[in-house]
Structure formats: structure tokens, C-alpha cells
Amino acid sequence: xxxxxxxxxxxxxxxxxxxxxxxxxxxxxxxxxxxxxxxxxxxxxxxxxxxxxxxxxxxxxxxxxxxxxxxxxxxxxxxxxxxxxxxxxxxxxxxxxxxxxxxxxxxxxxxxxxxxxxxxxxxxxxxxxx
Numbered sequence: 001x002x003x004x005x006x007x008x009x010x011x012x013x014x015x016x017x018x019x020x021x022x023x024x025x026x027x028x029x030x031x032x033x034x035x036x037x038x039x040x041x042x043x044x045x046x047x048x049x050x051x052x053x054x055x056x057x058x059x060x061x062x063x064x065x066x067x068x069x070x071x072x073x074x075x076x077x078x079x080x081x082x083x084x085x086x087x088x089x090x091x092x093x094x095x096x097x098x099x100x101x102x103x104x105x106x107x108x109x110x111x112x113x114x115x116x117x118x119x120x121x122x123x124x125x126x127x128x129x130x
Contacts, residue, residue: 004031004032004033004036004127005032005098006031006032006033006120006123006124006127007098007120008120010098010120011074011114011117011118011119012031012117012118012119012120012122012123012126013056013072013074013117013118014118014126015056015072016030016031016033016034016037017029017030017031017034017071017072017073017074018030018031018074018097018098019074019075019114019117020098020102021114024107025080025105025106025107025108026074026075026077026105026106026108026114027102027104027105027106028073028074028102028103028104028105028106029093029097029098029101029102029103030062030071030093030097030101030103031097031123031127032097032098033127033130034097035093035094035097035101038062038064038066038067038069039064039065039066039094040064040065040091040094041062041063041064041090041091041093041094042063042064042065042090042091043061043062043063043090044060044061044062044063044086044087044090044093044103045060045061045062045063046059046060046082046083046086046103046104047059047060047079047082047104048079048082049079049080049081049082050078050079051078051079052076052077052078052079052109053073053076053077053079054073054076055073055074055075055076055113056072056073056074057072057073057076058070058071058072058073059071059072059073059079059104060103060104062090062093063090071103073106074113074117075106075108075109075110075113075114075117076108076109076110076113077106077107077108077109078106078107078109079104079105079106080105080106080107081104081105082103082104082105083100083101083102083103083104085100086101086103
């Protein structure tokens with residue numbers, strides 16, 4: 001699925017999470033490529049608001065018809081919001097991964113950790129090899 005949507009205003013991980021930066025927080029979710037590989041998402045387990053995570057620490061799971069995958073925190077920080085809509089409609093991840101299918105909002109501990117993430121071009125190269 002090399003034709004996956006890879007927005008240019010985001011950063012990415014090699015585990016297929018994305019980060020959308022806003023003022024003092026970031027939005028984390030899984031990429032269009034990842035949701036396409038998983039296919040039909042049936043359940044998303046998210047952390048509690050107030051939970052803190054280190055960079056690349058598992059923060060939840062995503063369950064699809066054919067696989068269960070861990071979700072990894074792209075950078076260290078504190079969860080300030082979760083997408084509660086995913087409890088009732090986990091398929092939002094499939095329909096709109098970069099919009100209504102977001103997973104958590106995070107207050108970043110160390111903004112320099114963002115520098116280690118993949119650019120859109122680097123992420124496109126990564127999924128082109130898959």
C-alpha cells in the first residue's frame with residue numbers, strides 16, 4: 001500500500017504512529033498505512049488521562065480482525081486527552097486515521113525527542129520498502 005496518505009504536516013515513527021504538533025501538545029495516532037495493513041479495527045485500548053510514558057513505551061493496543069498490535073508513544077510525555085469516541089466506534093481509525101481516528105493528546109516532556117522522528121519523505125521511503 002505504497003499509495004498511503006502521508007500528510008506533510010506530521011512526523012512519523014518506524015512503528016507507524018504519527019504526531020501532529022499543535023501549541024503545547026501533540027496528537028498521536030496510527031498512520032493510514034498502518035490502518036490499511038491492520039484492516040478492520042474492532043477495538044482500541046487507550047491509557048488513562050494523566051498517565052506518563054517514556055519514548056517508545058507501549059501505551060495501548062489496537063485490535064483488528066486479523067491482528068492485535070501494541071501502540072508505542074513516539075515521544076515521552078503525559079497523556080492530557082484520549083479519544084473516547086474510539087470506545088464506541090473503533091473503526092474511526094480506518095475511516096479517518098488523521099482526523100476523528102486520533103488516539104491520544106500528549107504534553108511532551110522533552111521537545112528535542114521530536115527531532116528523532118521521521119519526516120514525511122523518510123516515512124514514505126520506509127513504507128515503500130514494506
